[in-house]
Amino acid sequence: MDKQDNFSLAKAYEPQLYENDIYKIWEESGFFNPDNLKATEKPFVISMPPPNATGILHLGHAAALSYEDLMIRYKRMQGHQALWLPGTDHAAIATQTKVEKILASEGTDRHALGREKFIERVKEFVATSRDTIQDQTKKMGSSCDWSREAYTFSDELSGSVNEAFVKMYNDGLIYRGLRIVNWCPRCASTLADDEVEYQEQQAKLYYIKYGPFVVATTRPETKLADTGLAVHPDDERYKDYIGQEIEIDLAGHKITVKVFADQEVDPEFGSGAIGVTPAHSVVDYEFAQKNNLKIIKLIDEQGKILASGGKYAGLDVQEARKKFVADLEQAGLLVKVEDYANNLSICYRCDTAIEPLTSEQWFVAVDKKIPSRQNKTLKELAIEAVKSGQIKILPSRFEKIYYHWMENLYDWCISRQIWWGHRIPVWYTADQKLIVAHDEAEAQKLAGGQKISQDPDTLDTWFSSALWTFSTLGWPNVEAKDFLKFHPTSVMETGYDILFFWVARMILMSEYLLGTKPFETVYLHGMIRDKEGKKMSKSLGNGIDPIDMINLYGTDALRLSLISGATPGADLKLYEEKIAGSRNFVNKLWNISRFIFSQTEHIHQVALEPKVTDKLDQAILAKFNKLIKEVTEHLDKYEFSMASVKLYQFTWTDFADSYVEIAKKQGNKEDVLLYILERLLKLWHPFLPYVTEVIWKQFNTQTLLMVEYWPQAQGKVDGQAILYLDGVVGVISRLRELKAENKIAPSEFPFCKIVSSQVSVEHLQLIADLARVKLTDKDIEIEPEKIWQCSIYINLKKAMSAKEKEELENYIKSLELKLANDSFIQNAPPQVVEENQKKLAESKQKLANN
RNA sequence: GGGCAUAUAGCUCAGCUGGUUAGAGCGCUACAUUGACAUUGUAGAGGUCAGAGGUUCGAGUCCUCUUAUGCCCACCA
Numbered sequence: 001m002d003k004q005d006n007f008s009l010a011k012a013y014e015p016q017l018y019e020n021d022i023y024k025i026w027e028e029s030g031f032f033n034p035d036n037l038k039a040t041e042k043p044f045v046i047s048m049p050p051p052n053a054t055g056i057l058h059l060g061h062a063a064a065l066s067y068e069d070l071m072i073r074y075k076r077m078q079g080h081q082a083l084w085l086p087g088t089d090h091a092a093i094a095t096q097t098k099v100e101k102i103l104a105s106e107g108t109d110r111h112a113l114g115r116e117k118f119i120e121r122v123k124e125f126v127a128t129s130r131d132t133i134q135d136q137t138k139k140m141g142s143s144c145d146w147s148r149e150a151y152t153f154s155d156e157l158s159g160s161v162n163e164a165f166v167k168m169y170n171d172g173l174i175y176r177g178l179r180i181v182n183w184c185p186r187c188a189s190t191l192a193d194d195e196v197e198y199q200e201q202q203a204k205l206y207y208i209k210y211g212p213f214v215v216a217t218t219r220p221e222t223k224l225a226d227t228g229l230a231v232h233p234d235d236e237r238y239k240d241y242i243g244q245e246i247e248i249d250l251a252g253h254k255i256t257v258k259v260f261a262d263q264e265v266d267p268e269f270g271s272g273a274i275g276v277t278p279a280h281s282v283v284d285y286e287f288a289q290k291n292n293l294k295i296i297k298l299i300d301e302q303g304k305i306l307a308s309g310g311k312y313a314g315l316d317v318q319e320a321r322k323k324f325v326a327d328l329e330q331a332g333l334l335v336k337v338e339d340y341a342n343n344l345s346i347c348y349r350c351d352t353a354i355e356p357l358t359s360e361q362w363f364v365a366v367d368k369k370i371p372s373r374q375n376k377t378l379k380e381l382a383i384e385a386v387k388s389g390q391i392k393i394l395p396s397r398f399e400k401i402y403y404h405w406m407e408n409l410y411d412w413c414i415s416r417q418i419w420w421g422h423r424i425p426v427w428y429t430a431d432q433k434l435i436v437a438h439d440e441a442e443a444q445k446l447a448g449g450q451k452i453s454q455d456p457d458t459l460d461t462w463f464s465s466a467l468w469t470f471s472t473l474g475w476p477n478v479e480a481k482d483f484l485k486f487h488p489t490s491v492m493e494t495g496y497d498i499l500f501f502w503v504a505r506m507i508l509m510s511e512y513l514l515g516t517k518p519f520e521t522v523y524l525h526g527m528i529r530d531k532e533g534k535k536m537s538k539s540l541g542n543g544i545d546p547i548d549m550i551n552l553y554g555t556d557a558l559r560l561s562l563i564s565g566a567t568p569g570a571d572l573k574l575y576e577e578k579i580a581g582s583r584n585f586v587n588k589l590w591n592i593s594r595f596i597f598s599q600t601e602h603i604h605q606v607a608l609e610p611k612v613t614d615k616l617d618q619a620i621l622a623k624f625n626k627l628i629k630e631v632t633e634h635l636d637k638y639e640f641s642m643a644s645v646k647l648y649q650f651t652w653t654d655f656a657d658s659y660v661e662i663a664k665k666q667g668n669k670e671d672v673l674l675y676i677l678e679r680l681l682k683l684w685h686p687f688l689p690y691v692t693e694v695i696w697k698q699f700n701t702q703t704l705l706m707v708e709y710w711p712q713a714q715g716k717v718d719g720q721a722i723l724y725l726d727g728v729v730g731v732i733s734r735l736r737e738l739k740a741e742n743k744i745a746p747s748e749f750p751f752c753k754i755v756s757s758q759v760s761v762e763h764l765q766l767i768a769d770l771a772r773v774k775l776t777d778k779d780i781e782i783e784p785e786k787i788w789q790c791s792i793y794i795n796l797k798k799a800m801s802a803k804e805k806e807e808l809e810n811y812i813k814s815l816e817l818k819l820a821n822d823s824f825i826q827n828a829p830p831q832v833v834e835e836n837q838k839k840l841a842e843s844k845q846k847l848a849n850n
Numbered sequence: 851g852g853g854c855a856u857a858u859a860g861c862u863c864a865g866c867u868g869g870u871u872a873g874a875g876c877g878c879u880a881c882a883u884u885g886a887c888a889u890u891g892u893a894g895a896g897g898u899c900a901g902a903g904g905u906u907c908g909a910g911u912c913c914u915c916u917u918a919u920g921c922c923c924a925c926c927a
Contacts, residue, residue, distance in 0.1 A: 343924095648874095661891095827907045
């Protein structure tokens, strides 16, 4: 009995018992580090999109980690030196916001702490949340190289940030200028254009008597700083005013506006006249540039009215609006107020309404020709990298979106007024001379002994992330071993929601700084949603915590759930039942292994495909070879879900339900079973790393499955054998169907005679055993039923229902009609015609049998 | 306002360049079950492939329009 001694697998797979140990073994093996892998193929590299160092892992991260680890493990098994470089992002605004909230709950704020203490506080916070993220990343089974773990705010990476800044400044690609910017009053900082989100809101549209005009506005208070009035050039009502400067009295507040014409003005909207406030509207700022308007700054960085607002000075925007509207009304200048739906711009980090205002900031010039790059602009370089096909974006429709975004990009505002982030590497002398340097010492030298102070602003967090693929590999040291070996990276796997924030900027920076692409392929995954398709969020309470799922069902189950059904660019609905289903599959794989091992005298590896004579063995090997081919092809095409579905079907249906059952009856299949199982574990490993590695241990090879070679299909796929197996299974199913239909208990064995010239006696017996019928040689007085290559004589009948009969008759009719159609016979390929004839014959037979 | 995506069984999704009576998993129904697995097995019910036109011998699959949903972009005050 004591085959039990051969193996030690519990009845059900309990992931909690194994996962931590297995991860430790992997980690200690050193194989996460490509330096310890034999180089048989060129390196395969993924830079892990650095999660923000602020919080916990959510399902989006879990999905990304699953896809990335899948690719990395697959490539590693194929003999590539696979490098998956992990890290975290200091996430400037997000982190600062978070810590400010904590401070607020303690009744203090960053100003009370002061800059240095505040930064210390953020560092503490980041250190603990980074540990959490690292633990959770490990829990997902991620085979990333922790020895190369990076952090955007480390000394090394800060060095590359300064290097990039200085180089760009020297090339004239970074400049300081007074322009209108997006200002978040809560963050007290500028934002880049793409960091602004829009939220539809119900607003009021105020119609204000404005000298001889009426203007409509959603923000009446800004009218205090109007310096222009725009009308359509063909608008008869206002033609005479064009070019004039008009003084306007707004309930005591006097302004002077220059009237000008612009095609952009819609004469139908509102009154057809637009009051222009250059300092506080992006559109108006552009009007001002074109028409040489004065710019009066009305609102300050705290959202308060400046002295230019006259008696409203000192009020905050909302109060000023109220008061001003009341004053207008009293002066009889408020014509009417309408309800109006418009888009409010809000901060993507804290949802606060954005205040556009003019301010002196640092910008990256995206439209400036670069002499060292054949006079191309940053924009052009970034567009070309994709247009030329050097970088592929999956799914490809995002390439168009990418072009559109790039083409419409304005200069990128990179200075932020927050404290947490890379300090802008610019120093000022007492007489405001500006010094750009790599560090303070260099700046000091350049200042020639003068006293200097550093610019207080920090850089946009995306500036440092844009360098991620190479700053993590040693750049700016272009001789660095890692940089030479691993850049450009292979795949950038990330969510489509940060295509612009991050992917686009990495391309831009890499093309400019290195003259090469940062990666070959961009794989954009979709968002993870709940069963209703809603975004998972804390406020909705519909979020699933990946760690909870791992504790309940195991990491492998979670990973498989995130992989199957996911296609690039498409959102994935995830729900607990799906994860439970994956858990069931993992357990199935476990039990298949358990059974095979229990049947085996000595568990061993079977190096070569077993030589077999039985057609059923040939068939399962043929199906398996086909599977290897398909799975490999799907993975090469980034069709992860397809690969998992094919593996799932083979494992459960073909292998467990069909072949293992056959093997139980026939016996003596040890080598075929072991041969397939061993390779099946390998194929599954990138999807289900833990359970496969645990089972693998039973082979006692002292090797890790993680670094075993990816299986290769042997020879041509034997299609004949596959058809034979499918035929046998078909007959078994038919017999079971007849039994079930006739309410014959599974334990009963009705007599049955099966005649076939193609199927061996042994296999006929097998069919009978699996279908649970008793074979007899005696004649049974009944019309045989023809299934595949067998004639079945059995005293059972499935009575065709009236509906089924009707359906069959209709089907026969449609076939007859089709075959009677000359143009079908002429146009359709002969193969198709033949198939239809065959189907007709079969259907007629089936009808006759009833 | 522009663009993109999706629409197939109660639910989540396959269905490649047009040619099996449209498939899977979950759920549902019936039956079974103490030596791989109830995290199981066997069988079954369930769809006019969003709607309307068109191309074709033939359309879930191609074209046009319509509808619904979701997303992205956009300076309509």
